Amino acid sequence: MVVTSKNMTIVKKNNKKAKSTNSVKSVKLVKSTKSTNSKNSKNSKNSKNSKNSKNSIKSKKTVKSTKTFKLTKKDQKSNNYDYSPYIIALHEMVKNYENSYENSRENQSGLSPMSGSEPQWDPSKWNDRPKVKYTHNCYAYVLDQIFSQRQGKPQPGYFANFPPLTYKDYQCIIFYKRLKKDMPSMYLTNFDDRCKKGFYKGFIALDNKSGDQDYHFYRQDSTGYFSHKPGRTEAINYDASGKKIINPATADRKYPNFNYNKPCFFFCLNTDLSKAHSRSSFT
Secondary structure, X not given: OOOOHHHHHHHHHHHHHHHHHHHHHHHHHHHHHHHHHHHHHHHHHHHHHHHHHHHHHHHHHHHHHOOOOOOOHXXXXXXXXXXXXXXXXXHHHXXXXXXXXXXXXXXXXXXXXXXXXXXXXXXXXXXXXXXXXXXXXXXXHHHOOOOOOOOOOEOOOOOOOOOOOOHHHOOHHHHHHHHHHHOOOOEEEOXXXXXXXXXXXXXXEEEOOOOOOEEEEEEEOOOOOEEEOOOOOOOEOEOOOOOEEOOOOOOOOEOOOOEOOEEEEEEEEOHHHOOOOEEOOEO
Protein backbone atom coordinates (compact mmCIF):
# COMPACT_ATOMS: atom_id res chain seq x y z
CA MET A 1 0.00 0.00 0.00
CA VAL A 2 1.25 3.40 -0.92
CA VAL A 3 1.21 5.93 1.91
CA THR A 4 -0.12 9.26 0.80
CA SER A 5 -0.86 12.46 2.56
CA LYS A 6 -4.61 11.69 2.44
CA ASN A 7 -4.09 8.36 4.19
CA MET A 8 -2.06 10.03 6.92
CA THR A 9 -4.81 12.55 7.66
CA ILE A 10 -7.41 9.77 7.87
CA VAL A 11 -5.26 7.83 10.38
CA LYS A 12 -4.78 10.94 12.52
CA LYS A 13 -8.51 11.59 12.52
CA ASN A 14 -9.27 8.01 13.58
CA ASN A 15 -6.73 8.23 16.42
CA LYS A 16 -8.30 11.44 17.69
CA LYS A 17 -11.76 9.84 17.64
CA ALA A 18 -10.49 6.82 19.57
CA LYS A 19 -8.84 9.00 22.17
CA SER A 20 -11.95 11.11 22.57
CA THR A 21 -14.18 8.07 22.95
CA ASN A 22 -11.78 6.58 25.53
CA SER A 23 -11.69 9.83 27.46
CA VAL A 24 -15.47 10.03 27.46
CA LYS A 25 -15.66 6.47 28.75
CA SER A 26 -13.11 7.22 31.46
CA VAL A 27 -15.05 10.32 32.49
CA LYS A 28 -18.22 8.26 32.66
CA LEU A 29 -16.44 5.64 34.75
CA VAL A 30 -15.14 8.30 37.14
CA LYS A 31 -18.61 9.80 37.47
CA SER A 32 -20.16 6.42 38.08
CA THR A 33 -17.60 5.55 40.74
CA LYS A 34 -18.19 8.92 42.40
CA SER A 35 -21.93 8.41 42.38
CA THR A 36 -21.63 4.93 43.85
CA ASN A 37 -19.29 6.23 46.53
CA SER A 38 -21.66 9.07 47.34
CA LYS A 39 -24.57 6.61 47.54
CA ASN A 40 -22.56 4.36 49.84
CA SER A 41 -21.58 7.30 52.03
CA LYS A 42 -25.20 8.45 52.18
CA ASN A 43 -26.34 4.95 53.08
CA SER A 44 -23.68 4.66 55.75
CA LYS A 45 -24.68 8.06 57.16
CA ASN A 46 -28.34 7.11 57.12
CA SER A 47 -27.60 3.84 58.83
CA LYS A 48 -25.51 5.62 61.46
CA ASN A 49 -28.21 8.22 62.01
CA SER A 50 -30.86 5.54 62.30
CA LYS A 51 -28.71 3.63 64.77
CA ASN A 52 -28.06 6.77 66.77
CA SER A 53 -31.74 7.67 66.76
CA LYS A 54 -32.63 4.15 67.89
CA ASN A 55 -30.02 4.33 70.64
CA SER A 56 -31.31 7.74 71.72
CA ILE A 57 -34.86 6.36 71.85
CA LYS A 58 -33.65 3.44 73.93
CA SER A 59 -31.78 5.75 76.28
CA LYS A 60 -34.89 7.89 76.67
CA LYS A 61 -36.90 4.81 77.47
CA THR A 62 -34.39 3.72 80.09
CA VAL A 63 -34.51 7.17 81.68
CA LYS A 64 -38.29 6.97 81.92
CA SER A 65 -38.12 3.51 83.45
CA THR A 66 -35.89 4.73 86.29
CA LYS A 67 -38.79 6.77 87.73
CA THR A 68 -40.22 4.73 90.59
CA PHE A 69 -43.09 7.01 91.59
CA LYS A 70 -45.47 9.34 89.81
CA LEU A 71 -48.33 11.37 91.23
CA THR A 72 -51.69 10.46 89.78
CA LYS A 73 -53.99 13.10 88.30
CA LYS A 74 -56.25 12.60 91.29
CA ASP A 75 -53.38 13.43 93.65
CA GLN A 76 -52.41 16.49 91.63
CA LYS A 77 -55.96 17.87 91.51
CA SER A 78 -56.73 17.08 95.14
CA ASN A 79 -55.02 20.20 96.51
CA ASN A 80 -53.26 23.35 95.42
CA TYR A 81 -49.79 22.59 96.77
CA ASP A 82 -46.75 22.49 94.52
CA TYR A 83 -44.97 19.16 94.11
CA SER A 84 -41.21 19.40 93.86
CA PRO A 85 -39.08 16.22 93.43
CA TYR A 86 -38.51 16.30 97.21
CA ILE A 87 -42.26 16.40 97.90
CA ILE A 88 -42.89 13.60 95.40
CA ALA A 89 -40.35 11.41 97.22
CA LEU A 90 -41.93 12.44 100.51
CA HIS A 91 -45.35 11.58 99.15
CA GLU A 92 -44.12 8.09 98.29
CA MET A 93 -42.63 7.63 101.77
CA VAL A 94 -45.86 8.64 103.51
CA LYS A 95 -47.87 6.40 101.16
CA ASN A 96 -45.66 3.47 102.15
CA TYR A 97 -46.41 4.14 105.82
CA GLU A 98 -50.13 4.32 105.10
CA ASN A 99 -50.10 1.04 103.17
CA SER A 100 -48.13 -0.76 105.86
CA TYR A 101 -50.79 0.08 108.46
CA GLU A 102 -53.73 -0.65 106.19
CA ASN A 103 -52.33 -4.06 105.28
CA SER A 104 -51.43 -5.12 108.83
CA ARG A 105 -54.52 -5.32 111.01
CA GLU A 106 -53.34 -8.15 113.25
CA ASN A 107 -53.52 -7.68 117.02
CA GLN A 108 -50.22 -6.98 118.73
CA SER A 109 -49.77 -7.95 122.36
CA GLY A 110 -46.42 -6.24 122.95
CA LEU A 111 -46.11 -2.55 123.78
CA SER A 112 -44.19 -0.25 121.52
CA PRO A 113 -40.60 0.33 122.78
CA MET A 114 -40.17 3.62 124.67
CA SER A 115 -37.41 6.22 124.80
CA GLY A 116 -37.96 7.18 128.45
CA SER A 117 -39.14 10.67 127.46
CA GLU A 118 -42.85 9.84 127.23
CA PRO A 119 -45.32 12.20 128.99
CA GLN A 120 -47.01 11.04 132.18
CA TRP A 121 -50.51 9.60 131.98
CA ASP A 122 -52.31 12.24 134.07
CA PRO A 123 -55.85 12.77 132.72
CA SER A 124 -56.88 15.04 135.62
CA LYS A 125 -54.86 18.02 134.36
CA TRP A 126 -56.79 17.84 131.06
CA ASN A 127 -60.24 16.90 132.37
CA ASP A 128 -60.73 18.70 135.67
CA ARG A 129 -60.51 22.30 134.44
CA PRO A 130 -63.30 23.27 131.99
CA LYS A 131 -61.20 26.01 130.43
CA VAL A 132 -58.51 23.48 129.47
CA LYS A 133 -60.96 20.73 128.56
CA TYR A 134 -62.97 22.84 126.09
CA THR A 135 -60.08 24.66 124.36
CA HIS A 136 -57.53 21.85 124.09
CA ASN A 137 -58.07 19.18 121.46
CA CYS A 138 -56.18 16.07 120.36
CA TYR A 139 -53.46 18.18 118.72
CA ALA A 140 -52.70 20.08 121.91
CA TYR A 141 -52.82 16.75 123.74
CA VAL A 142 -50.36 14.94 121.48
CA LEU A 143 -47.95 17.87 121.98
CA ASP A 144 -48.56 17.74 125.76
CA GLN A 145 -48.97 21.52 125.83
CA ILE A 146 -51.49 23.38 128.00
CA PHE A 147 -52.04 27.14 127.64
CA SER A 148 -54.57 28.63 130.05
CA GLN A 149 -55.11 31.70 127.83
CA ARG A 150 -56.00 29.69 124.73
CA GLN A 151 -59.11 31.02 122.96
CA GLY A 152 -59.68 28.31 120.36
CA LYS A 153 -58.52 24.82 119.54
CA PRO A 154 -55.08 24.65 117.91
CA GLN A 155 -54.80 23.18 114.42
CA PRO A 156 -51.81 21.63 112.60
CA GLY A 157 -49.97 24.28 110.60
CA TYR A 158 -51.43 27.36 112.32
CA PHE A 159 -48.17 28.12 114.11
CA ALA A 160 -46.41 28.06 110.69
CA ASN A 161 -49.09 30.41 109.24
CA PHE A 162 -50.79 27.80 107.08
CA PRO A 163 -54.35 28.72 106.05
CA PRO A 164 -57.34 27.08 107.76
CA LEU A 165 -57.95 23.45 106.85
CA THR A 166 -60.30 22.71 103.97
CA TYR A 167 -61.85 19.44 102.81
CA LYS A 168 -59.04 19.09 100.25
CA ASP A 169 -56.42 19.06 103.00
CA TYR A 170 -57.51 15.81 104.63
CA GLN A 171 -54.67 13.75 103.24
CA CYS A 172 -51.78 12.21 105.14
CA ILE A 173 -49.14 14.03 103.07
CA ILE A 174 -50.74 17.41 103.77
CA PHE A 175 -50.81 16.78 107.50
CA TYR A 176 -47.20 15.67 107.38
CA LYS A 177 -46.21 18.98 105.76
CA ARG A 178 -48.16 20.98 108.33
CA LEU A 179 -46.73 19.03 111.26
CA LYS A 180 -43.20 19.34 109.92
CA LYS A 181 -43.56 23.12 109.81
CA ASP A 182 -44.91 23.28 113.38
CA MET A 183 -42.36 20.71 114.56
CA PRO A 184 -39.21 20.80 112.41
CA SER A 185 -37.53 18.16 114.59
CA MET A 186 -40.40 15.69 114.06
CA TYR A 187 -39.63 12.53 112.08
CA LEU A 188 -41.55 9.45 110.96
CA THR A 189 -41.15 6.12 112.70
CA ASN A 190 -42.76 2.68 113.10
CA PHE A 191 -44.59 1.03 115.98
CA ASP A 192 -41.68 -1.35 116.61
CA ASP A 193 -38.99 1.35 116.63
CA ARG A 194 -37.84 3.34 119.63
CA CYS A 195 -37.75 7.13 119.41
CA LYS A 196 -34.45 8.77 120.24
CA LYS A 197 -33.87 10.33 123.66
CA GLY A 198 -36.06 13.37 124.29
CA PHE A 199 -38.72 12.21 121.79
CA TYR A 200 -41.88 10.12 122.10
CA LYS A 201 -44.42 8.60 119.68
CA GLY A 202 -47.51 10.16 118.20
CA PHE A 203 -49.97 8.76 115.67
CA ILE A 204 -52.48 10.37 113.30
CA ALA A 205 -55.53 8.93 111.51
CA LEU A 206 -58.20 10.54 109.32
CA ASP A 207 -61.93 10.36 108.74
CA ASN A 208 -62.43 11.25 105.08
CA LYS A 209 -66.18 11.01 104.80
CA SER A 210 -67.63 13.59 102.45
CA GLY A 211 -68.77 16.83 104.06
CA ASP A 212 -67.53 16.11 107.58
CA GLN A 213 -63.82 15.24 107.58
CA ASP A 214 -61.76 15.07 110.74
CA TYR A 215 -58.32 14.10 111.99
CA HIS A 216 -57.29 12.52 115.28
CA PHE A 217 -54.02 12.21 117.21
CA TYR A 218 -52.83 9.64 119.73
CA ARG A 219 -49.70 9.69 121.88
CA GLN A 220 -47.71 7.10 123.82
CA ASP A 221 -47.50 7.70 127.56
CA SER A 222 -44.99 6.58 130.16
CA THR A 223 -47.24 3.56 130.86
CA GLY A 224 -46.47 2.22 127.37
CA TYR A 225 -50.12 2.53 126.32
CA PHE A 226 -51.47 5.18 123.96
CA SER A 227 -54.01 7.82 124.99
CA HIS A 228 -55.93 10.61 123.24
CA LYS A 229 -58.31 13.52 123.80
CA PRO A 230 -61.23 13.64 121.34
CA GLY A 231 -61.98 17.34 120.75
CA ARG A 232 -63.56 19.05 123.75
CA THR A 233 -64.12 15.76 125.61
CA GLU A 234 -61.94 14.10 128.23
CA ALA A 235 -58.51 12.54 127.78
CA ILE A 236 -58.81 8.73 127.73
CA ASN A 237 -56.55 5.73 127.15
CA TYR A 238 -59.03 3.31 125.57
CA ASP A 239 -60.43 2.91 122.05
CA ALA A 240 -63.98 2.88 120.63
CA SER A 241 -64.46 -0.66 121.97
CA GLY A 242 -63.39 0.31 125.50
CA LYS A 243 -60.04 -1.49 125.24
CA LYS A 244 -56.73 -0.03 126.36
CA ILE A 245 -54.81 1.18 123.34
CA ILE A 246 -51.66 -0.83 122.72
CA ASN A 247 -51.35 0.13 119.08
CA PRO A 248 -53.56 2.92 117.67
CA ALA A 249 -52.97 1.67 114.13
CA THR A 250 -54.83 -1.56 114.91
CA ALA A 251 -57.18 -0.25 117.63
CA ASP A 252 -60.91 0.37 117.09
CA ARG A 253 -61.17 3.96 115.82
CA LYS A 254 -64.87 3.87 114.85
CA TYR A 255 -66.60 6.30 117.22
CA PRO A 256 -70.26 7.41 117.16
CA ASN A 257 -69.56 10.62 115.20
CA PHE A 258 -66.31 9.84 113.42
CA ASN A 259 -64.65 6.77 111.97
CA TYR A 260 -60.91 7.37 111.67
CA ASN A 261 -60.43 4.49 109.28
CA LYS A 262 -57.53 6.08 107.39
CA PRO A 263 -54.27 5.46 109.30
CA CYS A 264 -51.48 7.87 108.33
CA PHE A 265 -48.23 7.40 110.24
CA PHE A 266 -46.40 7.18 113.55
CA PHE A 267 -44.01 10.01 114.28
CA CYS A 268 -41.52 10.98 116.97
CA LEU A 269 -41.78 14.45 118.52
CA ASN A 270 -40.13 16.54 121.20
CA THR A 271 -42.63 18.70 123.05
CA ASP A 272 -39.97 21.31 123.87
CA LEU A 273 -39.26 21.75 120.15
CA SER A 274 -42.93 21.87 119.10
CA LYS A 275 -45.39 24.72 118.87
CA ALA A 276 -49.18 24.73 118.60
CA HIS A 277 -51.19 27.83 117.79
CA SER A 278 -54.89 28.55 117.88
CA ARG A 279 -56.98 31.26 116.24
CA SER A 280 -60.06 32.36 118.10
CA SER A 281 -62.00 32.81 114.85
CA PHE A 282 -61.17 29.26 113.67
CA THR A 283 -62.17 26.87 116.40
